[in-house]
Amino acid sequence: MVAPAVHHSGPDDDSAKRRQIVKGARTVFLEHGFDGASMGEIARAAGVSKGTLYVYFADKTSLFCEIMEQESLSQGVSAFEFVPTLDVEASLKVFGAAYIKLLCDPRGASAIRTVMAIAERMPEVGHHYYERVIANSLGKFTRYLEQQVQAGTLQIDDCHLAAAQFTKLCQATLFLPFIFQMTGAPSPERIAEVVDSATRMFLATYRAKPGIN
Amino acid sequence: MVAPAVHHSGPDDDSAKRRQIVKGARTVFLEHGFDGASMGEIARAAGVSKGTLYVYFADKTSLFCEIMEQESLSQGVSAFEFVPTLDVEASLKVFGAAYIKLLCDPRGASAIRTVMAIAERMPEVGHHYYERVIANSLGKFTRYLEQQVQAGTLQIDDCHLAAAQFTKLCQATLFLPFIFQMTGAPSPERIAEVVDSATRMFLATYRAKPGIN
């Protein structure tokens, strides 16, 4: 049942050419946004001809959607695993720092900007990105919190809300100035301070009170 | 405090036609972003001819900047006054709810999306928006917290950080789904729940411990 086709090695879903195109397109789309990117520049960045773009992708929109799809997938998978040997406080700090680093690196920010910019005109792109990146990492974190509740280390009613609260607390003063280009990426020290404060706040609220049970 | 009109501007800086144009342009820009909006569509939306656009604004960029300027001003001024007769808890809840309502109304979201999308190419637009809307309301809130610290009702080291934390807590599960177009604007009830939780968390951390002195 293996395809015997001798001459057909073309627009596979995973040929080298295709990956080349995707790589070039990602660079250009993330730098200039959907409207600002031109197929010509993408072709140049990918090192292929303009025509070849259309061998692998129906049109600019399809190419863009695929890029954003992949971007969300790659950011999604790069999300966090919680190490069982760490205590809650340390886990929160590790997770928080990793989360902020992801959000505040130039490429992550470019992706967020690009997706948000287009969300009004291409809602599915926004949906997918949200599902894969935001909801996914939030989901993992939520499950971690639920385990801790089970284990009796934390006392939380709505773990989904709590997870969202913690990620937001970690962003505090860091994310918006960065995304509005007021400053460069925050230093590891500043990140640590903000994450520490977030952790304190989170535990002040949700750490299981001993002796209450 | 009147806008000093640094932009090129037309026959009359405040004529009906000009306002008409601004209104149409705001609609189109906020819906499609800078690149996605065309001067033709703006003219149609404003009910004027394309040429008239250029009587009042030097070019597309000037028009866009003016819109964003006005948008940031109007969102900035609509920010919050703290009522002295309310206690801290009530004040936080009122502020939090108002803040979320601002962030999660369709127009506010469009503005944020549009500004974030362009921040890389037009940093001043991002800066102004950040200053006027984010920094401004955060500043007011920070000063309120400082007063409460003075008054002994709250115990906070870094009031700026605390202010950011509270606004972020209020966003928790509300803002991102909304801005990525996963849902419509959150209901007042849902807002109240999240803000209540944020307030609890904030006070659990920062309420002055009685007797500690």
Place this chain on the structure above:
Amino acid sequence: MVAPAVHHSGPDDDSAKRRQIVKGARTVFLEHGFDGASMGEIARAAGVSKGTLYVYFADKTSLFCEIMEQESLSQGVSAFEFVPTLDVEASLKVFGAAYIKLLCDPRGASAIRTVMAIAERMPEVGHHYYERVIANSLGKFTRYLEQQVQAGTLQIDDCHLAAAQFTKLCQATLFLPFIFQMTGAPSPERIAEVVDSATRMFLATYRAKPGIN
């Protein structure tokens, strides 16, 4: 028979407004050519509103034609009178120098450039200019030569040709480099040299041979 009209002092052929417009238009047209000049800039240069332009002139073309008309007239009249008390040689030198000075002053050159540029599309403009400026001064000079032939000082078959020859000789190395913007206006000394040479050449050819009778 004097017009008793009280309220009518309008778009006369010679009102102050009209002269104002003509003056501004001349400046702009001569500087930028027909296509390069805009009615807006003309209005600004004339210190009137754009609408007023159309009170006095049907359209841009009419205005342009009138300017060129006047320009040709003014250059035509400024042409040369021959002083009877001077001998032929001196007369030729005076005429030649004046002619070159006219041709090689920035305004004269602008006019010639402007007219030549448009001659293909607006032949009448070219015709009028030629008639008024070139043919007219050539005509005067031709008649002067005819008088000299009558008087026996010169021996010329075709005085019209001879007149053209002299004016061309005076241009020699001066006119083209100037009109192609290779140099600024020639110095009076350089003009004198070239005109002297032209005069020598002219007289070597056309001075009546004494004794031949």
Place this chain on the structure above:
Amino acid sequence: MVAPAVHHSGPDDDSAKRRQIVKGARTVFLEHGFDGASMGEIARAAGVSKGTLYVYFADKTSLFCEIMEQESLSQGVSAFEFVPTLDVEASLKVFGAAYIKLLCDPRGASAIRTVMAIAERMPEVGHHYYERVIANSLGKFTRYLEQQVQAGTLQIDDCHLAAAQFTKLCQATLFLPFIFQMTGAPSPERIAEVVDSATRMFLATYRAKPGIN
């Protein structure tokens, strides 16, 4: 001696399409001048789409400059070789007639008009044209005269001036009426008359006087 192609240029520097474009553009530019020509009309004249123009030329100005460059080159090379077997008088007549035929053919006149019109705004175009066409043919002629002076057939102080004088004499009554569109191209007979007269005048002045030396 091949043009070094300093301009931006398309896929192929010498493709049929490119030549097609150049041909159409030359027609339109020479007929309407730089401002009067529209890229749309050029595209139509060339039988290509507007977009194709920009595949081969960066912008209207580049296209125009290339046309003028080529035009000046082609007029420049078509300039005159002096045949040693002819005597001076015959050489002058041959040269003069060829020179006038060049100047007074419709295409040459269009080029001159077009270049002169734009010389104020695009001086390099004027310079190149002057160098290639005027200075070049004048230079060749000047050198011819210098040889004759060496050979003792002519007696000239300033051969450059003399060369300019002869070319001007040949224009006499022919060039200006033609360039101002008063008449069509002059007939060969009329050219011969004027050139003969010019030659007589030139030799009357500059032929070496026998026995003087």
Place this chain on the structure above:
DNA sequence: CATGAATGAGGATTCATTCAT
């Protein structure tokens, strides 16, 4: 008559897309 705001046709230029090779 004088104004200048308003117009809309037209200009240069860009770019997603197609197609013959």
Place this chain on the structure above:
DNA sequence: CATGAATGAATCCTCATTCAT
């Protein structure tokens, strides 16, 4: 399949001209 030349629709912007005041 890969190419890149060719396209033409669409974009931003200008400007001659009109017209209500």
